[in-house]
Amino acid sequence: MFNIIGYRTLKTAVGAALAIFIAEQLQLDFYVSAGITAILCISVTKKDSLKASWQRIVACVIGLALATVMFEFLGYHVIVLCALLLLFIPIIVYFNAKKGIVTSTVFMLHLYTLEQVTLDILLNEILLLLIGVGAALLMNTYMPSNEKQMRNNQLELEQCFQKVWYEYARYLRGNVTDWSGEELITASNKIDDGLAHALKASDNHLFRYDDYFYHYFKMREKQFEIMERMLPLISTLDQTVVQSQKIAEFMEELSKAVHPGNTAIFYLNRLHELTEEFREMELPSSRKEFEVRSALFHLLYEIENYLTIKKKFKPEPERTNGDKGCRNM
Structure with missing residues (x-):
């Protein structure tokens, strides 16, 4: 079965399920986002996975900080969301964290959906990120020898x-x-x-x-x-x-x-x-x-x-x- 499915497919499925399970047990909001993060962080090599994980952490921290400031001061409107993305993407490209754009956008949309920013909400998003990244890194500790x-x-x-x-x-x-x-x-x-x-x-x-x-x-x-x-x-x-x-x-x-x-x-x-x-x-x-x-x-x-x-x-x-x-x- 392992040979038919492929080791990377198996690791992706197990990693996503593990991340979602942990996030759900911790009763986090938007817990499925932890699984999405895990899927995006699993790569073909350990160094690629570590690099992708780091880029997503950097991008999400910047994205949450930027979203907090713009949404709280300018309001939770589509125009503000558009302006946020127009500002956020070039910044992330500048910091060479392009692989984190999709993941951080998902977390910023959580704030937009909730229409508020509190310490509990920010902690929820950080935990989702860390659980997803952690599950991916755990899965990538095994790499078949070539x-x-x-x-x-x-x-x-x-x-x-x-x-x-x-x-x-x-x-x-x-x-x-x-x-x-x-x-x-x-x-x-x-x-x-x-x-x-x-x-x-x-x-x-x-x-x-x-x-x-x-x-x-x-x-x-x-x-x-x-x-x-x-x-x-x-x-x-x-x-x-x-x-x-x-x-x-x-x-x-x-x-x-x-x-x-x-x-x-x-x-x-x-x-x-x-x-x-x-x-x-x-x-x-x-x-x-x-x-x-x-x-x-x-x-x-x-x-x-x-x-x-x-x-x-x-x-x-x-x-x-x-x-x-x-x-x-």
């Missing part, structure tokens, strides 16, 4: 990277052109999805900033941009030389080493050795070979950028020990 989705995105993204490196190596080795390139599209989607989940996860931690997955997907985003830049460069290499064979072998190593862990320094050292080896080889014997080798050196430069980005990435703390000794990317 770590499973992030880890799935991580795994599928790394599989795409592995495939891309493998296909790059195949082309360099034998100009094989039967790859559709769909992994590039999938990787882009997985990065966007992973970043969205990571931002949502960080907004559900009020007292700590859980940013591992956010930094992970940002790191992969930068690496992916490099891999995309490499594609047109590789596609121009229609002539196979010794250097392209060696780079293909290196790319195959990278393909097998894509992993959340971080030992990029190993592959950077290997890359530097490969670069020095190329520099010590005989000069190209033709213009065509010169162009190919020049493009290959550019390719090495892009691979170095790819590895440097991973080198700067801080691994997930609890998984660091398990990654020791693994040559992974």
Whole structure:
């Protein structure tokens, strides 16, 4: 039943019912307004809910104060209500509490309906507000973890990277052109999805900033941009030389080493050795070979950028020990 209804729908229903129940037991006037407030304050993340609740408190305090002054001095007339809203809304926008406009308007209309303002009435409205906000915050103490989705995105993204490196190596080795390139599209989607989940996860931690997955997907985003830049460069290499064979072998190593862990320094050292080896080889014997080798050196430069980005990435703390000794990317 929980899966069918959805956790947010269930929390909204329970939160509204709880707020109305408490307000009704306290014999507050307009007790259903506590339920409305609770519904409006329940959000998709804890930080959003806390922000929305605070904005509604600020807006309601300002609205009740402003309504008290205008209604008591100018009377309980529609024209005064119109003037009140014309003055109130810009003030709330100025104080960056726009999410509280609807809730505070409801409370101001209570005063307009009663046609009087007393301490008991104001206390009634404040209690309605606090009960609704409190019920919403209580419901939002539970937020389902999306770590499973992030880890799935991580795994599928790394599989795409592995495939891309493998296909790059195949082309360099034998100009094989039967790859559709769909992994590039999938990787882009997985990065966007992973970043969205990571931002949502960080907004559900009020007292700590859980940013591992956010930094992970940002790191992969930068690496992916490099891999995309490499594609047109590789596609121009229609002539196979010794250097392209060696780079293909290196790319195959990278393909097998894509992993959340971080030992990029190993592959950077290997890359530097490969670069020095190329520099010590005989000069190209033709213009065509010169162009190919020049493009290959550019390719090495892009691979170095790819590895440097991973080198700067801080691994997930609890998984660091398990990654020791693994040559992974």
